[in-house]
Amino acid sequence: MSAHGSDRPRVGTVKQITSHSNPIVKEIKGLVGQRKHRAQSGLFVGEGLKLATDALDAGWGVRYLAIGPEARENPHAQQAAARAKARGAMILEISTAVLANITRRDNPQMVVGVFEQKLLEPAAIRPADAQVWIALDHVRDPGNLGTIIRTADAVGASGVMLVGETTDPFAVETVRATMGSLFHVPLVKMSRDAFKAFARNWPGTVVGTHLKGSRDYREVAYKAPTLLLMGNEQAGLPDDMADTCTELVRIPQAGQADSLNLAVATAVMLFEIQRPNLKL
Numbered sequence: 308m309s310a311h312g313s314d315r316p317r318v319g320t321v322k323q324i325t326s327h328s329n330p331i332v333k334e335i336k337g338l339v340g341q342r343k344h345r346a347q348s349g350l351f352v353g354e355g356l357k358l359a360t361d362a363l364d365a366g367w368g369v370r371y372l373a374i375g376p377e378a379r380e381n382p383h384a385q386q387a388a389a390r391a392k393a394r395g396a397m398i399l400e401i402s403t404a405v406l407a408n409i410t411r412r413d414n415p416q417m418v419v420g421v422f423e424q425k426l427l428e429p430a431a432i433r434p435a436d437a438q439v440w441i442a443l444d445h446v447r448d449p450g451n452l453g454t455i456i457r458t459a460d461a462v463g464a465s466g467v468m469l470v471g472e473t474t475d476p477f478a479v480e481t482v483r484a485t486m487g488s489l490f491h492v493p494l495v496k497m498s499r500d501a502f503k504a505f506a507r508n509w510p511g512t513v514v515g516t517h518l519k520g521s522r523d524y525r526e527v528a529y530k531a532p533t534l535l536l537m538g539n540e541q542a543g544l545p546d547d548m549a550d551t552c553t554e555l556v557r558i559p560q561a562g563q564a565d566s567l568n569l570a571v572a573t574a575v576m577l578f579e580i581q582r583p584n585l586k587l
Contacts, residue, residue: 319392319393319395319396319397320392320397320398321392321397321398321399321400322397322398322399322400323399323400323401324373324399324400324401324402324405325401325402325405326405327404327405327408329405331371331397331399332401332405332408332409335352335371335373335409335419335421336408336409338350338351338352338421339352339409339410339411339479340411342475342478345424345475345477345478349423349424350370350421350422350423350424351421351422351424351477351478351479351482352409352410352419352420352421352422352479352482353419353420353422353479353482353483353489354410354412354415354416354418354419354420354479354482354483355416355418355419356378356381356383356384356387356416356417356418357486357487358420358482358486358487359372359387359391359418359420360383360387361487361490361491362420362422362487362490363387363390363391363394364490365490365491367422367423367425367490368394368422368423369391369394369396369420369421369422369423370396370397370421370422370423371396371397371398371399371420371421372387372388372391372392372396372397372398372399372418372419372420372421373399373401373406373409373418373419373420373421374388374398374399374400374401374417374418375401375402375403375406375415375417375418376402376403376417377403377417378417378418379400381417384417384418387418391420403415406419410479424477425494426494426495426496427466427493427494427495428495429468429495429497429501429505431493431495432465432466432495432505434509434510434511434532434534435510435532436465437465437466437531437532438463438464438465438531438532438533438581438584439462439464439465439531439532439533439534439535439577439580439581440464440465440466440467440468440532440533440534440535441455441459441464441466441467441468441535441537441573441577442467442468442470442502442506442534442535442536442537443455443467443468443469443470443473443537443573444470444471444499444502444536444537444538444539444544444545444548445470445471445472445473445538445539445542446469446473446474446537446539446540446569447473447474447539447540447541448474448540448569449474449475449478449480449481449484450480450481450484450570451540451568451569451570452469452473452474452476452481452484453480453481453482453483453484453485453486453489454484454485454570454574455467455537455569455570455573455574456476456481456484456485456488456489456492456494457484457485457486457488458570458573458574458577459488459492459577460485460488460491460492461488462577462578462580462581462585463581463584463585464492464577464581465493465532466492466493466494466495467492467493467494467495468494468495468496468497468502469494469495469496469497470497470498470499470502470548471498471499471502473496476489476494499547499548502548502551503547503548503551506534506536506551506552507551509532509534510532511529511530511531511532511533511534512527512529512530512531512533512534512553512554513533513534513536513551513552513553513554514527514529514533514534514535514536514552514553514554514555514556514576514580515535515536515537515538515544515548515549515551515552515554515555515556516537516538516543516544516555516556516557516558516572516576517538517543517544517549517552517555517556517557518543518557519549519555520554520555520556520557521555521557522554522555522556522557523556523557523559524556524557524558524575524576524579525579527554527556529579529580533580535573535576535577535580536548536551536552537569537572537573537576538569539569540568540569543566556576558572558575558576
């Protein structure tokens with residue numbers, strides 16, 4: 308998807324926008340609100356100066372950088388705008404009202420960026436060079452996915468596989484929950500069948516949490532590289548996916564809760580798997 312007509316400036320330029328009906332504003336709103344527009348364009352929206360700086364530091368492509376009135380007085384925001392402009396981005400100087408309209412937030416961030424999506428092909432995964440990869444089967448909640456990507460970054464995981472029909476990793480809610488870790492953690496998408504074939508050839512431990520698991524997750528000797536497979540928020544791992552695992556484990560609980568939140572359970576597993584590699 309792209310804006311059309313004479314109202315669209317050339318790349319590497321600065322444009323002031325005050326109208327809510329501007330074609331570029333409509334384009335960015337479409338990216339915020341509709342997954343199909345993100346899929347068609349290969350673009351996504353990220354909010355905040357930190358996220359924009361993380362994207363620039365990591366070398367991700369940036370199409371637009373929209374800056375509000377506060378950002379025009381902020382030296383760090385101005386530096387980010389200069390870097391984005393040098394890479395060919397359009398710098399949009401817009402009002403707080405237009406920023407709020409784009410992001411659907413009453414108190415929008417002073418910087419909003421439009422970035423190019425990036426996904427690895429499954430063939431690019433190199434298990435021999437990895438310590439741990441995370442595979443998420445049919446994850447549905449964008450907050451969970453974003454938090455897991457952030458946790459993967461925190462433990463030094465090699466990447467996250469999105470298996471089957473998952474929530475959009477480039478949705479605004481997901482990107483926000485990653486707190487910038489999206490730009491540091493490789494993502495791969497694959498079907499369930501493709502994952503099953505891939506997991507059969509995994510050279511280390513393939514571990515999943517499952518009600519059929521008979522072992523405490525703390526008692527397993529995880530052989531690197533480890534592939535951690537986590538199930539859907541409601542249904543958990545279906546039996547055919549659990550069959551791809553060489554280890555099925557459980558996280559013991561003492562209270563009345565019937566299960567842990569997916570992002571919490573994934574974090575518990577990741578910190579245990581990576582415990583030998585984590586140092587203060």
